[in-house]
Amino acid sequence: MSTVTDTQVRSEEKIRVTRSRRNVAWTGLVAIVVIVVLALFPYIVYSGTTTIMVQAFIVLTMSSMWNLLAGYAGLVSVGQQAFVGLGAYFVLILAINGISPFAALPVAAVACGVASLPLWWLVSRLRSGYFAIATWVLAATVMLIIERFSSIGGGTGLPLPGFTGWDPTLLTAYTYWAGLAVTVLALAGTYLLLRGRLGLVLTAIRDDEVAARSSGARVGLARMLVFVVAAVGCGAAGAVLAISQLQVQPAAVFSVQWTAIMAFVVIIGGLGTIEGPILGTVVYMVLQQTLASYNAWYLIILGLVAIVVALFARRGLWGLVDDHLHVRLFPVGYWLWTPDSAGRRGSKGFGRRSRRAGRPA
Amino acid sequence: MAWVNAIIQGILTGGLYALFACGLSLMFGVMKVVNLAHGDLAIFGGYIALGVIAVTHVPVLWSFLIVVPIMAALGYVMQRTMIQASLDRSVLTTLLVTFGLSVVIENGLLQFVNADSHSLGIGNSIITKSFSIGSQIQIAYLLVLIFAVAVAVLLGLQYFLSSSRYGRMIRAVADDREAAQLSGVDYRHVFGIAAAIAFGTVALAGIAYGMYSQFAPTTGTDTILLFAFAAVVIGGLGSLWGTLLGGVVLGVAQQLGAQINISYEVLAGYLVLLAVLVFRPQGLTARKAES
Numbered sequence: 001m002s003t004v005t006d007t008q009v010r011s012e013e014k015i016r017v018t019r020s021r022r023n024v025a026w027t028g029l030v031a032i033v034v035i036v037v038l039a040l041f042p043y044i045v046y047s048g049t050t051t052i053m054v055q056a057f058i059v060l061t062m063s064s065m066w067n068l069l070a071g072y073a074g075l076v077s078v079g080q081q082a083f084v085g086l087g088a089y090f091v092l093i094l095a096i097n098g099i100s101p102f103a104a105l106p107v108a109a110v111a112c113g114v115a116s117l118p119l120w121w122l123v124s125r126l127r128s129g130y131f132a133i134a135t136w137v138l139a140a141t142v143m144l145i146i147e148r149f150s151s152i153g154g155g156t157g158l159p160l161p162g163f164t165g166w167d168p169t170l171l172t173a174y175t176y177w178a179g180l181a182v183t184v185l186a187l188a189g190t191y192l193l194l195r196g197r198l199g200l201v202l203t204a205i206r207d208d209e210v211a212a213r214s215s216g217a218r219v220g221l222a223r224m225l226v227f228v229v230a231a232v233g234c235g236a237a238g239a240v241l242a243i244s245q246l247q248v249q250p251a252a253v254f255s256v257q258w259t260a261i262m263a264f265v266v267i268i269g270g271l272g273t274i275e276g277p278i279l280g281t282v283v284y285m286v287l288q289q290t291l292a293s294y295n296a297w298y299l300i301i302l303g304l305v306a307i308v309v310a311l312f313a314r315r316g317l318w319g320l321v322d323d324h325l326h327v328r329l330f331p332v333g334y335w336l337w338t339p340d341s342a343g344r345r346g347s348k349g350f351g352r353r354s355r356r357a358g359r360p361a
Numbered sequence: 362m363a364w365v366n367a368i369i370q371g372i373l374t375g376g377l378y379a380l381f382a383c384g385l386s387l388m389f390g391v392m393k394v395v396n397l398a399h400g401d402l403a404i405f406g407g408y409i410a411l412g413v414i415a416v417t418h419v420p421v422l423w424s425f426l427i428v429v430p431i432m433a434a435l436g437y438v439m440q441r442t443m444i445q446a447s448l449d450r451s452v453l454t455t456l457l458v459t460f461g462l463s464v465v466i467e468n469g470l471l472q473f474v475n476a477d478s479h480s481l482g483i484g485n486s487i488i489t490k491s492f493s494i495g496s497q498i499q500i501a502y503l504l505v506l507i508f509a510v511a512v513a514v515l516l517g518l519q520y521f522l523s524s525s526r527y528g529r530m531i532r533a534v535a536d537d538r539e540a541a542q543l544s545g546v547d548y549r550h551v552f553g554i555a556a557a558i559a560f561g562t563v564a565l566a567g568i569a570y571g572m573y574s575q576f577a578p579t580t581g582t583d584t585i586l587l588f589a590f591a592a593v594v595i596g597g598l599g600s601l602w603g604t605l606l607g608g609v610v611l612g613v614a615q616q617l618g619a620q621i622n623i624s625y626e627v628l629a630g631y632l633v634l635l636a637v638l639v640f641r642p643q644g645l646t647a648r649k650a651e652s
Contacts, residue, residue: 070453074453076456076457076460078397078460122635122638122639125638125642126638128395128452129389129397129452129456130590130594130598132397132456132460133395133587134590134594134638136587137591140587140627141635144627144628145628148624148628256582260460260464263461264464267457267461271457296469296471296472297468300464300469300472303461303464303465303468304461306457307458307462307465310450310457310458310461311443311446311447311450311458314454
């Protein structure tokens with residue numbers, strides 16, 4: 001009996017639980033500084049740079065959403081381009097009706113969330129691979145239906161109206177800020193979502209779905225929420241895409257290449273971490289900018305790298321950083337400090353997948 | 362009469378779609394792998410056929426004698442290396458890896474061949490000729506041939522799986538991998554054999570499609586993978602004859618859609634698929650849902 005009391009006393013004295021192993025108050029500060037500096041970019045860099053940055057924002061937003069789906073909810077969707085395309089088309093439709101595309105952006109994002117509900121109902125019964133192809137079919141179907149409407153450009157698309165008389169410099173700057181705002185909201189939203197109850201449920205599902213179900217976790221509801229959030233995020237990214245391209249073409253906005261990019265960015269950066277897509281986006285943009293003149297090469301290289309990473313470095317680049325530095329920019333889990341160890345990972349959401357890998361086949 | 366014609370054409374195209382779906386169905390049934398690179402591999406087979414014909418001048422119809430073994434060997438090697446490695450990790454990894462493969466193959470073909478459309482066997486009499494029933498129904502010999510090949514492949518697979526030694530091993534491994542292993546079956550080798558067979562049918566699908574229509578690097582996912590998936594889901598997962606039925610239903614839906622308006626062809630097929638997902642998610646033939 002005395003040992004029990006001893007442990008209790010010790011636990012009261014020594015065990016601490018923190019969000020991260022290191023104090024991350026500074027990361028919050030750094031994040032604010034980074035956002036402010038990024039917001040000032042249109043004043044300090046050439047418009048060519050901001051245009052590239054807008055691309056990066058679009059890729060980062062979409063990737064974060066795909067990461068939420070595949071890395072946290074276990075849903076490998078190959079149909080996220082459906083929402084990229086719908087987001088672009090909602091902006092186009094609203095702009096045709098005289099609403100400023102920038103005002104249309106949030107409406108388009110929410111509309112994508114609404115549109116995702118019936119689509120979720122169609123595919124929610126399917127798991128893993130069949131879910132992947134079914135979402136792919138859905139995206140193709142959505143595109144084929146949109147192409148039926150000649151008033152929004154049919155199979156060829158339309159230029160985006162609503163910007164006549166705008167100063168091009170101002171338009172570039174506004175587009176940049178819109179992209180930045182969408183990205184910051186997407187990342188912050190993901191972070192808050194995963195810190196909360198949903199994050200706990202998702203981690204439980206990821207570790208053991210049956211156990212999660214039997215402990216009363218509402219698995220279906222959690223997955224649906226993630227699907228809707230991802231639709232909103234991808235829709236917002238699609239809306240920014242439409243504004244930055246100033247035109248909407250069905251084949252371009254509904255291209256499966258968007259999902260390929262999302263998947264590669266997430267896998268290379270680190271599946272199941274919020275930081276992963278950020279690192280992955282940097283890698284993607286560097287490759288894309290350096291290999292842009294070699295057509296398809298950057299996708300071939302990205303694909304090969306992604307295959308190798310998926311097989312041999314399953315936690316991606318961020319996993320390597322994390323292993324060596326133990327840094328979490330977005331701590332969504334807990335760090336358990338015990339008297340005998342310098343700190344051990346808690347059970348929640350550290351993107352640790354090694355437990356699974358260690359399981360016998 | 363035009364509608365009857367559409368239905369007949371649809372049934373015959375269904376054979377082609379069933380041929381697309383065979384490999385997908387087999388790999389899922391045995392290894393639980395959903396191969397997202399399925400369509401691109403079929404197109405890759407088509408390009409190999411193009412190359413083989415250009416080099417050896419074999420008749421198109423006999424090119425499969427060379428292409429199928431090449432693809433089967435590729436299937437065995439890929440299963441033993443890349444796919445097995447991803448299977449050992451998780452289902453998620455197999456999806457990521459096969460999706461990566463799909464993008465790499467498609468863009469590789471775009472980079473190393475070109476984006477132009479190709480076609481197999483223009484000028485070959487059997488491929489281009491057709492016979493007519495009445496005045497309005499024209500049936501291409503090729504479609505009948507493809508349908509026959511699809512049925513033959515399905516029958517062959519059925520016979521192989523139920524009666525041969527390797528077929529028994531494949532079924533054993535599919536049912537219970539550990540138990541099969543305890544009985545002395547090397548499941549990795551059996552998986553390799555199953556993948557080789559699946560890739561062989563993928564090669565046939567690629568050649569058949571190349572003779573039936575034009576193909577380009579992007580055809581693999583646009584058409585073959587999604588149609589194959591539709592055939593599998595409509596027919597019911599894990600049932601070979603369901604796959605044929607699924608292919609036929611998809612083909613008929615597409616042809617009827619095209620009869621209304623040519624641009625509804627693909628859409629009509631997908632709408633039938635979505636209707637099946639809503640009203641009969643276990644497929645038309647399967648007894649229970651397993652997805």
